[in-house]
Every structure is written in structure tokens, then in C-alpha cells.
Amino acid sequence: MAATAVHAGGGLADHIHPEPQGFVRKYVFSIDHKIIGIQYMITAFLFMILGGMLAELIRVQLMKASGGLMTPETYNEVYSIHGSTMVWLVIIPLLTGGFGNLIFPVQIGARDVAFPWLNMLSFWIFPVAGLMLYASFLMGAPTAGWTEYPPMSLQGQAGTSMWAAAIFLIGVSSTMTGINFLVTILKMRAPGMTYTRMPLFVWGQFVTAPLLMIATTALGAALAALFVQREFGVAFFDPARGGSPLLWQHMFWFYSHPAVYIMILPAFGMISEILPTFSRKPIFGYKMIAFSSCAIAILGFMVWAHHMFTSGLAPALQLPFMVLTMLIAIPTGVKIFSWVATLWGGVIHMTTSMMFAIGFLATFTLGGITGVFLAAVPFDLHAHGTYFIVAHLHYVLVGGSLMGILAGLFYWYPKMTGRLMNETLGKWAFWLFFIGFNGTFLPMHWLGMWGQPRRVAMYDPQFQGWNQVASWFSFVMTAALILVLINALWSMRNGKRSGHNPWNARTLEWQIPSPMPYYNFKHVPSVFAAPYDFAEPLPYRGLEEELTGAPPPVPAAH
Amino acid sequence: MAVASVAHSGFAGYAEEPDQLYIETRELRIQGFLLFMVSDLVLFSSFIFAYLYLRNSGQGWPAGGPKLDIALAAINSIVLFGSGATMHFALENWKHGSFVKFANWIVMTIILGAGFLSGQVMEYIHIGARWDSGIFGASFYTLTGMHGLHVFGGIIYLTVLLLQAAQGKYTFTKYTGLTLGTLYWHFVDVIWVVLFSIFYLL
Ligand code: HEM
Ligand SMILES: [Cu+2]
Numbered sequence: 001m002a003a004t005a006v007h008a009g010g011g012l013a014d015h016i017h018p019e020p021q022g023f024v025r026k027y028v029f030s031i032d033h034k035i036i037g038i039q040y041m042i043t044a045f046l047f048m049i050l051g052g053m054l055a056e057l058i059r060v061q062l063m064k065a066s067g068g069l070m071t072p073e074t075y076n077e078v079y080s081i082h083g084s085t086m087v088w089l090v091i092i093p094l095l096t097g098g099f100g101n102l103i104f105p106v107q108i109g110a111r112d113v114a115f116p117w118l119n120m121l122s123f124w125i126f127p128v129a130g131l132m133l134y135a136s137f138l139m140g141a142p143t144a145g146w147t148e149y150p151p152m153s154l155q156g157q158a159g160t161s162m163w164a165a166a167i168f169l170i171g172v173s174s175t176m177t178g179i180n181f182l183v184t185i186l187k188m189r190a191p192g193m194t195y196t197r198m199p200l201f202v203w204g205q206f207v208t209a210p211l212l213m214i215a216t217t218a219l220g221a222a223l224a225a226l227f228v229q230r231e232f233g234v235a236f237f238d239p240a241r242g243g244s245p246l247l248w249q250h251m252f253w254f255y256s257h258p259a260v261y262i263m264i265l266p267a268f269g270m271i272s273e274i275l276p277t278f279s280r281k282p283i284f285g286y287k288m289i290a291f292s293s294c295a296i297a298i299l300g301f302m303v304w305a306h307h308m309f310t311s312g313l314a315p316a317l318q319l320p321f322m323v324l325t326m327l328i329a330i331p332t333g334v335k336i337f338s339w340v341a342t343l344w345g346g347v348i349h350m351t352t353s354m355m356f357a358i359g360f361l362a363t364f365t366l367g368g369i370t371g372v373f374l375a376a377v378p379f380d381l382h383a384h385g386t387y388f389i390v391a392h393l394h395y396v397l398v399g400g401s402l403m404g405i406l407a408g409l410f411y412w413y414p415k416m417t418g419r420l421m422n423e424t425l426g427k428w429a430f431w432l433f434f435i436g437f438n439g440t441f442l443p444m445h446w447l448g449m450w451g452q453p454r455r456v457a458m459y460d461p462q463f464q465g466w467n468q469v470a471s472w473f474s475f476v477m478t479a480a481l482i483l484v485l486i487n488a489l490w491s492m493r494n495g496k497r498s499g500h501n502p503w504n505a506r507t508l509e510w511q512i513p514s515p516m517p518y519y520n521f522k523h524v525p526s527v528f529a530a531p532y533d534f535a536e537p538l539p540y541r542g543l544e545e546e547l548t549g550a551p552p553p554v555p556a557a558h
Numbered sequence: 559m560a561v562a563s564v565a566h567s568g569f570a571g572y573a574e575e576p577d578q579l580y581i582e583t584r585e586l587r588i589q590g591f592l593l594f595m596v597s598d599l600v601l602f603s604s605f606i607f608a609y610l611y612l613r614n615s616g617q618g619w620p621a622g623g624p625k626l627d628i629a630l631a632a633i634n635s636i637v638l639f640g641s642g643a644t645m646h647f648a649l650e651n652w653k654h655g656s657f658v659k660f661a662n663w664i665v666m667t668i669i670l671g672a673g674f675l676s677g678q679v680m681e682y683i684h685i686g687a688r689w690d691s692g693i694f695g696a697s698f699y700t701l702t703g704m705h706g707l708h709v710f711g712g713i714i715y716l717t718v719l720l721l722q723a724a725q726g727k728y729t730f731t732k733y734t735g736l737t738l739g740t741l742y743w744h745f746v747d748v749i750w751v752v753l754f755s756i757f758y759l760l
Contacts, residue, residue, distance in 0.1 A: 011578035012586075114586045179593040187586055217597040221604030225700075233690035234700065235618070236608060242618010242693040247611050251604060 012188065013524040016111065016552055020518075029124075031116035032518055036123050037102030038416055043127050044093040045485065050134065051085035052478055054078050059440075059471040065461040075457035076143035077159075081133065083146030084163065087263070088170045089130045091401050095266035096177055096208060097123060099408050102416065104181070104205045106509040108198060109190025109527065111520050114183040118176050125173035132166035145455055147252060150237040150245040154230060164227040171216040171223070174262075178212030181205055190508075192527035196287065197539075199507045199531055203290045204269020207297040211258045211265075215301075219255030222248060249311055253304035261300045263397060264364075265293055267404025268335060271357050274411050275339055277505045278354040279346025282532040285338035292331035299328050309377050310384045318377050325375035332368050336361065351503070352426030356407035359434050363399025367392055370445070388448025394441045406433070406484060413488065414502055418514045419495030425487045432480035439473025500547060506531040506538060512546045522552045576731050584734045591738045595745050602704065602749055606756060609697035618693045627684050628758050634677035635754050638709075641670035642747040645716075649740045655730045657723065664720050667743065671713045678706050701753055708746045715739055 020026050030036060057078050061069040070078065105113055113119050140157025142148055153160050185206045189198070198206070226248065228234040235241040237248050268289075276283040283289065305313055305321040313321075339361055348354070370392040374380050383389065413421045443466040448454075452463045459467070501510040508531075512521060522545050529539035576584075613619050648663035682699075689699045719739045722728065728736055 011582040015579055115590060118590075175597050179590055179597065182593060183586055183590045187582075187589060213593060213597045214600050217600040218604045221601050221608070225605075225608065225696075228689075228700070229696075234696045235690065235692050236612070236696050239617075242612060242615070243696070244612060244615050247608055247615075250611065251608065254604075 012111070013190070014553075016519045029120060031112070031120050033101045033105050033113050033116065033119060034416075034516055034518075036119050037098055037100070039123055040093050040097035040101060040126065041099075043123075043130070044090050044098055047085055047089040047130050048481075049485075051082055051090055052481065054082035054085065056474065056478060058082060059474040061457060062459070062467045063471045065459050065464045065467075067458040070457065072457040073143065076145075076455070077137065077141035079455060080142045080145050080148075080163075081137065084133060084142075084167065085130075086397070087146055087259070088167055089126075089133065091263045091397060091405070092170075092174065092259070093126055094405050095263060095401065096174070096181070096205070096212060097126065099270065099405070099412065100177075100181060100205045100208075100266060103412060103509055104202045105184060105188075106512070106516060106520050107202050107507050108185060108188065108193050109508055109521065109524050110184060110188040111524070113180050114188060115180050118180050122173045122176045122180070125169050129166045129169035129173065132162060132169065136160070136162035136166070147256070148226065148248075149252075150226070150229075150248050151239075153226060153248075154237060161227055161230050164223045164230070168220055168223045168227070171220045174212045174216045175220075178209040178216070182209040182213065185209070190524050190527055196290070197527055197530045198290075199269075200272035200283065200286070200289055201266070201269035201507075203293055204266040204272070207293045208262050208265045211262050211297055211300070215255045215258035215262070218251060219259070222251035222255065225251070246308070246311060249308050250304070253307045254301075257304040257307065258297070258300045260396070261296055263401045264404075265296065267360070267401045267408075268293065270404045270408040270411070271339060271360055273505070273507065274353055274357040274407050275342045276346075276532050276534070277411075277503050278349040278351055278357070279343050280349070280534050281342055281346035282534060283338070284341035284344075285334070286530055286532060288334050289338050292334045295331040296328060299324060299331070303328060306375055306380070309380045322375055322377050326372055329368065329372045329375075336365055336368075349503075351410065352421070352423055352430055353407045353410035353503075355427065355430045356403050356410065359430065360400060360403040360407060363395055363403060363434075363437065367395025367397075367399055370395065383448055385453055386448035387444040387452045387454055390454050391441050391444035391448060394437075394444075398437055398441070403433075406430075409484070409488065411503070412509075413491065413495075414498035414514045415509055416515055417492055417495065418498055419491050420498045420502060421487050421491045421495055425483060425490075429480045429483040429487065432476055432483065436473050436475070436477025436480055440470045440477055443467075443470050506534070508540065511538065511540065511543050517552070519552050522546055522550065580732055584732075584737075587734050588737065588741075591741060595741070598708075598745070599749075602701070602752070605697065605701050605704070606752070609701060609756065612693040612697060620692070620694050624687065624694045624698065625685055626758055627681055630677060630681055630684065631754060631758050634674055634681070635750065637670050637677060638674045638747055638750055641667045641674065642744055644670060645740050645743045649736055652723070652728075652730065652733055652736055660723065661720060664716055668713055668716055668720075671709055671716075675706060675709055675713075678702065698757060702757075705746070705749055705753055708749065712743055712746050715742060 020030065020032075027035060030039070057069065058075070061067050061075055061078075067075065101113070101119065105111075136142065136159030139159040139162055142153060142156050142160040142163040144152040144156060144160075148156075148160065148163070185198075185202060225234070225236040229236050229238065229243075235243040237243045237245050239245060272283055272289055303321060303325040305317060306325045309318055309321075343358075370388070374383060374389070374392060410421050410426055413419070447463055447466055447470075450463065452459050452467075498514050500513050503510070508525065508527075509516065511525075521543075523542050525540040525542040527540055529536070531539065533539075644663050644666040648660050648667060651659035651663060685698075687695045687698070689695050689703075716739055719736055722735065
């Protein structure tokens, strides 16, 4: 049966590439989406260590109202590179290039992404750009935050141009990844894998890919304009010659608001896989979750000016941007309710992965709610530029995106290594992380309400108590992350062997061996239902030989 | 269809029907290329937005408008659209199995593209502004410069395609690369329509 299929089809689905030989082709310049995914993850976690060190420098500086550790200039450099690192070198690469590459092609039953060579190029741009970003420290790093508003970014030292070039390169890499993923999902799904049968993690990547493609290019334009203004005096943002600093804000946020969804939609997808698996219950509202992601992605392009309420935006524009922004809370809320309803009455298995996923629900929801506060113009006029913003963005990015990533790491680790991460260490890490995270960022809500401005190296002594609380808890959170890294390294050798499907999960990646073989499937399966119905047998046909010792079919002779 | 024209072909691979792998790969590549053009379009759109924003923000736009030569630009546009037509003929002739006609038309395309670029240089000299002289220079030279680079890149691209075709990299039934080159060239044309309208007609 399978053998005849090979001859009848003869297309990409039957085209098994011979496994590359030699260390370099296998692990360095690999074109295998799974290896590339792991490369992304390792690189991003390395940058996370750097970004985390910068974060702790910030928290140490803020232990004392008078600062003291660094000069204000250095402090500005540190938080600028911290933010840039975490957004562009950690969260986005982990969610798209990392987990995206590793998992979604298998989940749609493909052998690889559409353009494996492009995929390799996307990856290799990433560490180069990251090193360029850090090289900017040598030339005087940017000092205007990750948003680099002119006129301050025009006055920054040479490192600001380096920053622009590095982020531009990262953008090129993201755009290529977006194109690659989109074509893969559009064209390379296994037979029977209709759009409404795709796992929700695939849906997450599916709506993120166009954002990567479109929004990132807009950012590229803004960065190019900033670069040529700085280096060649082209007058884009210079008010003295008719340019406009506001133009930068428009161009930057037209990217960066969609970018915040780049940083959360894939995490939504991860949570939508993990919650049903560990509550042994079909996901509640599959279509609602999928379509609300689309709604979020589309609305996400229409709300950028909510970052500019205090920048002199025409009052007539404030109202529509406020209303549209608040509308986004609706599809977001739909998801939250669907997830909670998935848990309701389920048989909950409290693995570490599940704990992170439930932690995500709690903290992300809080961040979403403060987002709606900020969407209200009168409130934002008060809170803009204060620690309230810092609180909001860390609740969604750390409490949301990073928690999702950690849940995903514990969940999919066996698919990379064939071993489980240690659960005891993992649970310790979860509780330390959860307590450390909330202890660090919860006080920032009221610090912000009381008026402590963000991005300043010193502050009014009356805020010192809560700042010290935040700093101490941030050490706890860092310890938790170190524990996760240690766990991941230790388990590579010493973790319990996982077998192919330790969680009894139903998506396709769990039906093949762990670690996943280079060809993914011996025979591409056909699919006849969405994967979440835990009462039914698996909705796949053609997987009989995947776990047997039978060798993969001979590569088709092309 | 393919069988009927075998007689006219000197290419060995000509009689070979495109197989499933080729068909699927072709679809992927065309789809990917279309998406690449979408994101390229976003790049242009962002700068177009910047131009319109700066021009309408009130200050710094040259009084009485910049010194543009609309007649020169119109002729130049015709040259570029002509090259779009010749590129179309090139691909059609390839599909009908004539390498020589294909090569002639593509050389024509390259010449017209180079003509367009020289026209642009003349226009730049005529305008006499600088990239860093205010917002007109910023938006006009950035946008037309980016477009010019696209044309220049396109000329190199078409030259490479021509050489590859001459070396037998494509057959009359398998020619995805040529399709992509044609798409690219038309794309550059379309961008020019937009740029011409917003700078010369607005
Ligand atoms: C219910 C959904 C959300 C709403 C209504 C919302 C609303 C807002 C608003 C109005 C601001 C601007 C505050 C100001 O600067 O005055 C803001 C800032 C921010 N938001 Fe959200 N947000 C939402 C979700 C998210 C998500 C999911 C993320 C990322 C994963 C995110 C990341 C950020 C970041 C990073 C900033 C700060 C930007 C800066 O550095 O100035 N937000 N949000
Ligand atoms: Cu936003």
C-alpha cells in the first residue's frame, strides 16, 4: 500500500533526502528544520543569559534611589540593549525560529519546511546580528531604549547605527522565516490536513508568519531611514529641515505593535497544545481559538498609535485607536475563556509543563487587563512613561511569552533529546520563577501609579523600599531560570528516557520516535480529524511503520 | 502540447513531461517569490508613507514644488513599460520553444532597463538636489534610488538567467527560474507606476 503510494505520488511528500554526513553538514550548516530549531534555541538561550545579566545590572542599580553602580549614560545603554536583546534575540527567535522550526513542520506531516536552504540562511544571520548588537557596546551603545525615538537616537554615539544595522539584519532573517513558514503551511500539509484540522500550535505559526513578513519589513524601512539619517544626514526625522520625529514613532510602532503579537501568538499556540494534553480533554472552542488569532493579527495592524497618545497625536485619532485597541481584548478574552473551559472538569496532570501553562493563564491575563487600562486615553496620559508600562510589558512578555516558552521547553524537550527533563527540579524552578516574577513586577504597578518614571538611573527616595523588593525578587527569578538551564543540560545525559510519547499526546510529532528522525516520517500519514478528541482513536492512517525497526524507503531517484 | 512541439526543439530534456516533484517545487517557489514581493512592497509602502507624511506635515517641502522634469520621466516610464512587454515576449517564446527569440527579447529587455537607468541619472542631474538636502531629497532619492537599485539588480538577474538558459539549465517544460525573473521584472514596473504617480502627478 505504502509502496504503491510512493510511485503514484512521487512529489515532495515522497522525497526523502539522504541524511547528511559529517559534523558540519549535520549540526553546523544543517538544512534540517529540527536541527535549525535547536540551533535557534541554543543561540537564543545564550543571548538570554547576556540579556539577563543586563537585567540584573539594572536591578542592582535601582537598589538605591541614588543609583550608584553605573553612570546614567551607562545605565541608558544597559536597558537599551537589555530590551533589544530580549525582544529580538530571545523571545522572537525562540518562538518562531526555535519552537516553530522544531515542531510545526512535523505537526502538519511535512518532511521539512518549503525552503530548507533559506531556513539555514535565516538562522545564520541571527547570531551574526546578535554579535553586532553587542559590538555596539564598544562604540557607545544606543541610549534611547529598545524603541530608539529620535531626536535622542540621532544624538547617540556610533553604536546606535550599529544597533540599527543589527536589528535590520534580524529583520531580514525574520522576514525570510515568515515567508518560509507561510509557504510551508499553505502548500505542504499532509493529505487530509485541512485548515480546521491543523493543531493550534500550527495555527499560531500560521498567523504569526504574515506578521513576521509584513511588519518586520516596515521596521526595516524605519531602521534604514534612521541609519541614513545618522550616517548621511538624510532629513527624515530632523525637524529643523522639515523631517519629523513623530514619523519614526509611526513607522516603529506600525511594526512593533504587530511584533508584540509575534511574541505572543505562538505562545498561545503552545498553551493550546499543552492544556488539553494534560487535562485529557478536547480543547474547548478549537475554531474560536484559531479564528480569534486571525482577528488579533488583523486588528494588531490597526492599533499602533496607542503607543503615541502622549506624543501629540491628533485628538480626533485618539478615540478610534483607543476603541480598536480595546477591541483586541475581545479575541484575547475568548482565548482565555476557552483555555479555562478546557481545564474545567478535566483530569489535570500537574507536570512542570502544565504548571507553567497554568501560570501563563494567570499572569498573562493580568498583563492583558493592564493593557486595556492603558488603551484608555485618560489613564494612559497618567501612566505613560512610568513603571506601570514596565509592569504591563513584563506581565505579557515574561508572564506570557516566556512562561509559554518554558512550558513548551518541558513539553517538547523529549522530542529533541529522547529524554525527559527532571520534574522535581522543574517544579522547584516553576515556583521560584512564579514567585520571583510576581515579586519583581507586581510592585511596579503601584510604583508607576505613584509616578516613578521608567528609563531613569535614579529616582525619588520614597520609592526605594518597593524597588528593593523588586530587586530581591528578581534574583529569585534569575535563580529559577538558571535552574531551568541546569535542568536542560543535566537531563540531556541523565534524564529519564521518554519513549516516543511520554505525555500520551495526540498531535503528529508524538507518533514518531524521539528524538525525531531526519526524514520525520517513513510514510507521510493521512489525517482525518483534528487531533484533540481524547476519547477517539488517533485520527491518522499510514503511521504503522514509524515506530518499527523498518528502514525508511530508499530516497526517490531525482 | 509538449509532444506536439518536440520536433522544434534541440533540447534533450524537452520531451520529458514535468514530474510531480517538479510541479510541487515550482508551486512552492512561485508562492515564496510572491510573498517575497509582498514584503518588498511593504518596504516601498513604508517609505511612501514617510514621503506623504513628511510632505503633508507642513514644513520643508520646496516652495513651488521640486524641479521635476515630467516629460523626461514620462518617456522614461514608456521605456520601462516597453521592457515589461519585451520580457513578456521573452518568456512566451521560451514556452513555445524558441531559444533564439527568447534571447533576443531578453537582451532587448536588458537594453531598455539600462536605458531607463540612464534616464534616471539624467533626471537626477537635472533636479540637482542632494539626498541630504531636506525632505524632498530624503523621500525622492530614497524611493527612486531603491527602485533604481531594483532595476539594476533586475538587469543582473536577467543576465544571469540568460546565461543559465544558454547553458541548458532550463528546458522548455521546466523553467521556474525564468518565470520568477519575469515576475520580478513586472513587479519593478508596477512599483514605478506608483512612484511616478506620487512624485510627478500628485
Ligand atoms: C489585551 C491586549 C493588550 C492591550 C490592550 C495592550 C495595550 C498597550 C498599550 C496601550 C500600551 C502603551 C502604553 C504606553 O506606552 O503609554 C502598551 C505597551 C506595551 N505593550 Fe501592550 N497591550 C496588550 C497586550 C500586549 C501583549 C500581548 C504584549 C506582548 C507580548 C504587549 C507588549 C507591550 C509592550 C512591550 C509595551 C511597551 C512598549 C514600550 O516600550 O513603550 N502588550 N500595551
Ligand atoms: Cu501596542
